[in-house]
Amino acid sequence: MFENISERLQGAIHKIKGYGKITEDNISEIMREVRLALLESDVNYKVVKEFTNNVKEKALGLEVASSLKPAEMFVKILKDELTELLGKEKVSLVNKNFNVVMLVGLQGSGKTTHVGKLGNWVRKKYKKNPLFVACDIYRPAAIDQLKQLGRKLNIPVYSEDIKDAVKIAENGIKYARENGYDYVFIDTAGRLHIDDELMNELKRMNDALTFDEILLVIDSMIGQDAINVIEGFNNELPLTGTILTKLDGDSKGGVALSVRHLTHIPIKFVGTSEKLDGIMEFDSDRMVGRILGEGDIQSLIEHAEEVLDKDIAMNTAKRLNSGKFDLEDFLLQLNQIKKLGPLENMLKLIPGAAKMGLNNVNIDPKDIAHIEAIIQSMTPKERKNPDIIKASRKQRIAKGSGTSVQDVNRLLNQFEMMKKMMKQFKNGNMKMPF
Amino acid sequence: MGIFDKIKNVFKKEEVIEKEEVKLYDKGLEKTRVEFTSKLGKLSKKYREVTEEYFEELEEILIMADIGVNTVMDFMDRLKKRVSKEHITDTEMLKEVIVDELFIIYVEGESLTTKINYNDNGPTVVLFVGVNGVGKTTSIAKLAYKLKCENKKVMLVAGDTFRAGAIEQLDEWGKRIECPVIKSESKDPSSVIYDALKIAKEDSYDVVLIDTAGRLQNKVNLMKELEKINKVIGNQIEGAPHETLLVIDATTGQNGISQAKSFKEITNITGIVLTKLDGTAKGGIVLAIKENVNIPVKLVGLGERKEDLIPFDIENYIYGLFKDMI
Incomplete structure (x- = not known):
């Protein structure tokens, strides 16, 4: 997501490597690059100004005192300043005996979707029993949307056919208390921060009810207007945090750098896919690493651990070791991989991905679907023993899976190669690539 | 001068x-x-x-x-x-x-038009595309209302089969502006669109407005789906879609350029609908998009009511921005 900042900064850092020391002359040129990179990433203009001034000052001031090479020094300063910008301490979502959280934001920022994701999240992480309350009484079918998400997640939705959001929220919270729910999420209508009437509605809600958290949902593609939006909501409501959505797009999400610095409200979550588990806690250290191109192996592992079924993984590992790995296992593996969400996202998190050219790899989930279809068109016997698959069987499989014999051949070849590679890993002839 | x-x-x-x-x-x-x-x-x-x-x-x-x-x-x-x-x-x-x-x-010396490119032999098809949450469905409803006021026979097609509640949202708008909405249980947008265009030809509709699911421009599979939708439309009605409008949220920052580029690679984007201009966002990215990707703005969304969609006019736009100054 931050390719551009990281690439440009890396370019700037590379330039510094050529210099013996940081001087007023050479740093200006580098700071220009840094400045443009940040502006292109939608970081707030004032934040950029302050940031580049700070970095420049520190880089020049430390010149004599430090024994580090200029480039290393520059990276360290950038890292410190970026961490400073993003806020060092992690602030988790509230977790009490009974919690009420309201989501607010502009139209189309992703409030309803993230109510769904958060409900799923607190149930998994906090072992809570969530309830959704539908207070978007304006947008056509907004309540329907929440209900559909609720059905998918098996989380009930409290709604009323009245035009009073305050009343609905109040009743919803009451309903939760009386029926054994301990985590209430209030979905609200999207509104402009300058819409007095609708902002008043939120204020009335805040006056009448007690919220443990009020989260501002922000689209990560937002530009310089972010500051008006954030301040607009923050001036009217006691915001406790923000959620940055759509970070799986190719926006550079510079708003992440501005939010915290300009308002002192922590970023609590980031939205990373359209799926209902596409949400992660925000971590500034990792984000800084990502900006500077150091990758994010930790969040990769965490995400994998969260999603993957450990039993299946253990079983597969055992079978791999015993050399019994067959197409049936392969199919199970594919299903596991699919749960991780778009593979591009995973690739990007690997350190050095940009250098290996992996940041721009496009993987079509349909390719995986095709492989699946081919294996599913095989008989159990064929899956256990792919060697018996000859011409006529191949034709049948191709027909059954809507692919061609070439596709079937390719899959069988790839599978054979994979098995060979795995044997080599096992025998210790080859080092694991990571 | x-x-x-x-x-x-x-x-x-x-x-x-x-x-x-x-x-x-x-x-x-x-x-x-x-x-x-x-x-x-x-x-x-x-x-x-x-x-x-x-x-x-x-x-x-x-x-x-x-x-x-x-x-x-x-x-x-x-x-x-x-x-x-x-x-x-x-x-x-x-x-x-x-x-x-x-x-x-x-x-840049061009003469630009904000008029819709009508099909003289049969229904005119307008396809709406864009990333998530920019206001595609709402813009469709507003345009439909505008066209209905011009006495056109308008059909809406619920092609967003992915997002929860999207079909219901369009359906609700259809009721409000009294416009038929074609929808289906199928999860495949192409099949809904195929059926809708058939009806549009048989019942000689003037304009067909097609909604699609929001998609981030770097999602390969979703962009391929859009490619397929485009093909299906073209196979049903020659020369269609006659307009493909990219909907862009005025709060969008530099990513707008990437959106315009990527969508233009897949579909023949003929114009932009710039939504939510009634906030504090200035939507200046459209200037960069015009300069870099050469897509003009056709329509502007200025509010949540059905009347709040008007043709874009650069003169009005910049004049509005600089009124006090001149």
């Missing part, structure tokens, strides 16, 4: 804009304009003479309007050149030059 002569030369206007529309524009852009122009007005009061500080502050104003970074940098270079070539020292005079140069970025 004065700025208004220039405008008149560039815009061979086919019709006079109704006063009502101008008023709506003014109202919608009021917040935008107040901030933007008061800043520029203040700037020329603060600096009587053109200095380096003046340029720096001007750059800030333009960047804050989300006009693309590179567009602004090039613009500043050109402006500085003109200033030194024409020996401009008075900031009052420079204001006119600034507006002038902004026009040039957008127009």
Whole structure:
């Protein structure tokens, strides 16, 4: 997501490597690059100004005192300043005996979707029993949307056919208390921060009810207007945090750098896919690493651990070791991989991905679907023993899976190669690539 | 040459804009304009003479309007050149030059139209595309209402089969503006669209407006799906879609350029619908998009009511932004 900042900064850092020391002359040129990179990433203009001034000052001031090479020094300063910008301490979502959280934001920022994701999240992480309350009484079918998400997640939705959001929220919270729910999420209508009437509605809600958290949902593609939006909501409501959505797009999400610095409200979550588990806690250290191109192996592992079924993984590992790995296992593996969400996202998190050219790899989930279809068109016997698959069987499989014999051949070849590679890993002839 | 002569030369206007529309524009852009122009007005009061500080502050104003970074940098270079070539020292005079140069970025000597490209032999198909949450469905409803007021027989197609509640949302709009909505249980948007276009031909509809699911432009599978949708439409009605409108949220920052580029690679984007311009966002990214990707803005969303969609007019847009200044 931050390719551009990281690439440009890396370019700037590379330039510094050529210099013996940081001087007023050479740093200006580098700071220009840094400045443009940040502006292109939608970081707030004032934040950029302050940031580049700070970095420049520190880089020049430390010149004599430090024994580090200029480039290393520059990276360290950038890292410190970026961490400073993003806020060092992690602030988790509230977790009490009974919690009420309201989501607010502009139209189309992703409030309803993230109510769904958060409900799923607190149930998994906090072992809570969530309830959704539908207070978007304006947008056509907004309540329907929440209900559909609720059905998918098996989380009930409290709604009323009245035009009073305050009343609905109040009743919803009451309903939760009386029926054994301990985590209430209030979905609200999207509104402009300058819409007095609708902002008043939120204020009335805040006056009448007690919220443990009020989260501002922000689209990560937002530009310089972010500051008006954030301040607009923050001036009217006691915001406790923000959620940055759509970070799986190719926006550079510079708003992440501005939010915290300009308002002192922590970023609590980031939205990373359209799926209902596409949400992660925000971590500034990792984000800084990502900006500077150091990758994010930790969040990769965490995400994998969260999603993957450990039993299946253990079983597969055992079978791999015993050399019994067959197409049936392969199919199970594919299903596991699919749960991780778009593979591009995973690739990007690997350190050095940009250098290996992996940041721009496009993987079509349909390719995986095709492989699946081919294996599913095989008989159990064929899956256990792919060697018996000859011409006529191949034709049948191709027909059954809507692919061609070439596709079937390719899959069988790839599978054979994979098995060979795995044997080599096992025998210790080859080092694991990571 | 004065700025208004220039405008008149560039815009061979086919019709006079109704006063009502101008008023709506003014109202919608009021917040935008107040901030933007008061800043520029203040700037020329603060600096009587053109200095380096003046340029720096001007750059800030333009960047804050989300006009693309590179567009602004090039613009500043050109402006500085003109200033030194024409020996401009008075900031009052420079204001006119600034507006002038902004026009040039957008127009580039072309004559642009915001009219919908109608199909003379059968239904006109308009496809709406864009990333998530920009306002596709709402814009469709507004355009449908506008066309209905022009006595067109309009059909809406619920092609967003992915997002929860999307079909119901369009359906609800259909009821409000009394417009038929074609939908299906199928999860495949192409199949709904196929059926809808068949009906449109049989029942001789004038215009078919097709909704699609929001998709981030870097999602390969979703972009391929869009490619397929496009093909299906073209196979059903020759030359269709006659318009493919990319919906862009006015709050969008630099990513707008990437959106325009990626969607244009897949579909023949004929114009932009710039939504949510009634907030404080300036939507300046459309200038960069026009300059870099050459897609003009056709429609502008200025509110949540069904009437709040009007044809884009660069003259009104920039005039609105700079009203106090000129």
